[in-house]
Amino acid sequence: MDLYLPQPAPQDCEGDLHPMAVRGILLFNAGEYWHAHEALEKAWLEEAGQIRHLYRAILQVGVTYFHIKKHNYAGALKIYSRSQRWLRPFPDECRGIDLARLRSDVELVMAEVIQLGPNQLDQFKLVLLRPIYHVEGNPW
Numbered sequence: 001m002d003l004y005l006p007q008p009a010p011q012d013c014e015g016d017l018h019p020m021a022v023r024g025i026l027l028f029n030a031g032e033y034w035h036a037h038e039a040l041e042k043a044w045l046e047e048a049g050q051i052r053h054l055y056r057a058i059l060q061v062g063v064t065y066f067h068i069k070k071h072n073y074a075g076a077l078k079i080y081s082r083s084q085r086w087l088r089p090f091p092d093e094c095r096g097i098d099l100a101r102l103r104s105d106v107e108l109v110m111a112e113v114i115q116l117g118p119n120q121l122d123q124f125k126l127v128l129l130r131p132i133y134h135v136e137g138n139p140w
Helices: 019-029 035-047 050-071 073-087 099-116
Strands: none
Touching: 019 035, 019 050, 035 050, 050 073, 050 099, 073 099
């Protein structure tokens, strides 16, 4: 059952990211998905309001990528599905993050995962695991 998540208000996407969210994004971009998870979880737990769900979404995208790197097909599909629940309500840009690009990148990743299937995930092209970008077009 999917829980109802209210749409973030425009002011939820204004302002700065939690410092641990910035750290988590930098770790995500370095391919350190497990460490990114730890930093983003701290931001998620310390933050109030709807923005905390964005941190949770990014955290789960990172865990999805972690599972892909470990060739865990079922885990990647499961966590990807969860990430979409948290990512979906946010606009294409939020607190400087290019969420439209992140969504597009994740969709390409998952299309490749599904095409390869559980028995060929070791052939996944890691170059598809792209960084999170600022809305200005630069990686964090």
